[in-house]
Amino acid sequence: MPTPHxxxxxxxxxxxxxxxxxxxxxxxxxxxxxxxxxxxxSQPAVSKHLGVLKKAxxxxxxxxxxxxxxxxxxxxxxxxxxxxxxxxxxxxxxxxDLDDLLKRMDQ
Amino acid sequence: MPTPHxxxxxxxxxxxxxxxxxxxxxxxxxxxxxxxxxxxxSQPAVSKHLGVLKKAxxxxxxxxxxxxxxxxxxxxxxxxxxxxxxxxxxxxxxxxDLDDLLKRMDQ
DNA sequence: CTAATATATAACTGCGTGGTTATGGGTTAA
DNA sequence: TTAACCCATAACCACGCAGTTATATATTAG
Numbered sequence: 001m002p003t004p005h006x007x008x009x010x011x012x013x014x015x016x017x018x019x020x021x022x023x024x025x026x027x028x029x030x031x032x033x034x035x036x037x038x039x040x041x042s043q044p045a046v047s048k049h050l051g052v053l054k055k056a057x058x059x060x061x062x063x064x065x066x067x068x069x070x071x072x073x074x075x076x077x078x079x080x081x082x083x084x085x086x087x088x089x090x091x092x093x094x095x096x097d098l099d100d101l102l103k104r105m106d107q
Numbered sequence: 108m109p110t111p112h113x114x115x116x117x118x119x120x121x122x123x124x125x126x127x128x129x130x131x132x133x134x135x136x137x138x139x140x141x142x143x144x145x146x147x148x149s150q151p152a153v154s155k156h157l158g159v160l161k162k163a164x165x166x167x168x169x170x171x172x173x174x175x176x177x178x179x180x181x182x183x184x185x186x187x188x189x190x191x192x193x194x195x196x197x198x199x200x201x202x203x204d205l206d207d208l209l210k211r212m213d214q
Numbered sequence: 215c216t217a218a219t220a221t222a223t224a225a226c227t228g229c230g231t232g233g234t235t236a237t238g239g240g241t242t243a244a
Numbered sequence: 245t246t247a248a249c250c251c252a253t254a255a256c257c258a259c260g261c262a263g264t265t266a267t268a269t270a271t272t273a274g
Contacts, residue, residue, distance in 0.1 A: 013120035066271040
């Protein structure tokens with residue numbers, strides 16, 4: 001039973017796949033061909049990565065003629081933000097002494 | 108050449124390993140035995156996971172007698188926060204029309 | 215209609231990795 | 245000193261997955 005965190009973390013763990021997602025975040029909507037050009041892997045590999053990202057809810061696809069345009073769903077990163085905030089919140093709630101907190105940040 | 112993002116993402120991708128890190132974040136310093144008790148895997152497996160987390164800079168170890176105490180280095184999550192902020196910042200800078208932005212959040 | 219293009223899928227492969235058991239090295243207890 | 249304990253490492257295994265090539269499907273171009 002994969003949790004939402006599982007899905008997002010594992011989807012973004014692979015460097016190639018994360019690179020594709022980053023390109024979509026920066027460059028906006030792009031076709032598979034455009035993504036393949038700079039991905040450093042074959043077109044089928046890119047299609048598979050896009051499939052994983054889509055299943056994880058990180059991208060949307062739009063078919064137009066014989067090409068497929070993909071866009072990043074940045075809101076899908078919300079669980080990631082929540083998770084990191086949870087981890088760091090436990091931190092802050094544990095040490096209310098600011099000095100102690102700063103000392104621990106330095107180590 | 109693994110980037111800092113690579114290291115953190117791949118270290119946190121595995122559910123068991125991420126669970127161990129979460130326990131350290133919530134519960135503070137804990138021994139290998141304590142972590143093993145609730146990890147659902149063998150002690151050597153836990154030790155290996157802790158080794159990966161340590162190499163990623165996500166935990167610190169402290170030897171005391173015959174047991175090893177581990178603590179979470181939450182500051183090591185900073186690259187993760189930076190990365191998500193980068194991805195979402197590109198978003199906001201692209202659409203300065205708030206309505207357009209909200210519409211896209213709904214899809 | 216035919217050829218070329220764009221993408222997805224199938225089938226296969228190699229390797230990384232998470233798991234195990236067995237063992238070693240160091241530390242406390244008897 | 246000997247035994248029990250804690251942890252790390254070694255050696256091995258099984259499986260998942262990222263990559264490939266080949267092919268199917270669909271759409272545009274000639």
